[in-house]
Amino acid sequence: MTALLDDLRKQLKHLHRQAGEPSTRSIATRTNRQISHTTVHMVLQCRKLPRREQLDRVVEALGGDVQPFRELWVAIRDAQDPAAASGALQQESTGTPLQAAPHQSAMDFDPVRNDIVLQPLGGIFSPSAGYARLTKSDSTHISYADIAEMVSAGDMEAHDLEFRSQIYDTSERSKRHLATDVAAFANGSGGVILVGIVSDKQGQATAMTDVHFGDESVGRLPSIISSLVSPVPDFRIFPIENPERSRYGVLLIFVSGSSSALHTVKAGQGLLFPKRSGYNIRFLSESEIAAAYRQSP
Incomplete structure (x- = not known):
């Protein structure tokens, strides 16, 4: 999970740079104040996985494609919940090959x-x-x-x-x-x-x-x-x-x-x-x- 979160952090940093590195307040304004500048800062720092709707709004405000970030977000959530993943594997292994x-x-x-x-x-x-x-x-x-x-x-x-x-x-x-x-x-x-x-x-x-x-x-x-x-x-x-x-x-x-x-x-x-x-x-x-x-x- 750490590697995936690092990947998300790097992708956000790159997108932020491509957008000209606007301030967190400016990004919050672009979201029509749907999230605060402190939330924007939290998303960009990405020390832990943000809520998906928060991630979506920051990516959209920076002019990015939301879909790849959503895929990565789902991958991290799956990694955080290994029981669900192992359950799916068990379900496959106990059924018809x-x-x-x-x-x-x-x-x-x-x-x-x-x-x-x-x-x-x-x-x-x-x-x-x-x-x-x-x-x-x-x-x-x-x-x-x-x-x-x-x-x-x-x-x-x-x-x-x-x-x-x-x-x-x-x-x-x-x-x-x-x-x-x-x-x-x-x-x-x-x-x-x-x-x-x-x-x-x-x-x-x-x-x-x-x-x-x-x-x-x-x-x-x-x-x-x-x-x-x-x-x-x-x-x-x-x-x-x-x-x-x-x-x-x-x-x-x-x-x-x-x-x-x-x-x-x-x-x-x-x-x-x-x-x-x-x-x-x-x-x-x-x-x-x-x-x-x-x-x-």
Whole structure:
């Protein structure tokens, strides 16, 4: 838990610096006085875990993205309550064994290939406009031009589509984000993560950044997923190469939905239970977790 709290403290310090290091009174004013300047000081110092609503207001006042801070807050709370985490593990171990689906254990792609075929996803939801654009009725291959067209159209993140501007690195925070993104899709109807796409705060694609397929971080993605997500979902990683830039382009991570297992993410001493909700990720409540385990075959 100490390491996670240190991570939260560092992230808050960095966000505060990016915002120009405003005073605590100024930050309190930006929250419309919903919290006092002394509470702001307490949150920024982060000597102990603040209440989540207090953390949310400080992050919003500093112009930050609340979601990553909420994920870290949940991970710390799980670490503070090891009994709940061990109870979840015991519940899994005493039920029917959950078998991991086939998954990609290594980067087994051809770096010069720039096309793949995506199959329509199952589930009760219709595909989003962005995913439908990538899933052609004539089963033609996805190319870099198809993704560029999607960005030009301003397609949105959705229940089956996630944009990331940069490759997930090997920091603990980034590993947790990757595992959470993958598990959230696996706990739903599945979806695609496109790495190399910039999006705005509303989740609309705005630009392509072209990641480098030779980055050592790319080769570690499968092992990160396999080590943090349990059971390991069925996933595939493909490079969609820019025909004008060798070994640069968009990285596509396809995750199959799973109806037979609840996929968890290791976070400190606890577990996270993420699920896709529109273009956001939410974490399952205790009652939802219990219901999911009861429904597992």
